[in-house]
Amino acid sequence: MIDLDEAAAVLAGRRGGWQAAGLDVGRLTWRDAEAPWPQPLETDRARALDPDSVGIVVSGAGDAVLSVVLFRGGWADVDFLDGADGGGALPASDITSATGFGARLDRWIARAFGSAERAG
Template structure:
């Protein structure tokens, strides 16, 4: 796999948004890391220092009532797994990105959808496939 995204910078994008998410009543979980060098099955770790060769970073966020959730994972190869459970509907998106800054855009867009506040390029909770918004 080609490594194009600095996951440490991507983690900083998550960290910078944690206070706003919490203030909005969301329940963000710990930042998780996966180690490319680990034996299969690779475990998710919450301590960056135990990761030798990070290949993903992510965060799981729930609504205050724990009925809705979104899981956002960035892989070093430049794609994001975005999985949401909103209004009892599961949706998924996999945008491709080129930088940690673009990951910040994905985070903001996903949370805007999650909070049902425009603009929302995703259709979390929709019953049709989601469209791309970052090229």
């Protein structure tokens, strides 16, 4: 089980660098496992009493977009459009910690935007 609050801290720790590189960073979204179907996405962490996912959307130049939703079970839904030659889903299973999530996140950002330094 991944601690989603720790994963959110990883995302928050990268936000400033991404923004400095010219990326537009959306708000975190949370899904509460106990909410009735269809489970709404919340931007207020306090409204997700039993969070089972945390997500974010990052956008860059040339219509490049990366969407990441991390599930506490250790996998993520990761989709991107790179603005140049397409996009698709990226492999995102067997995530065992917030630190491991951060390392993968850096690779996903590089794949979607080339590198954060060239993103803007």
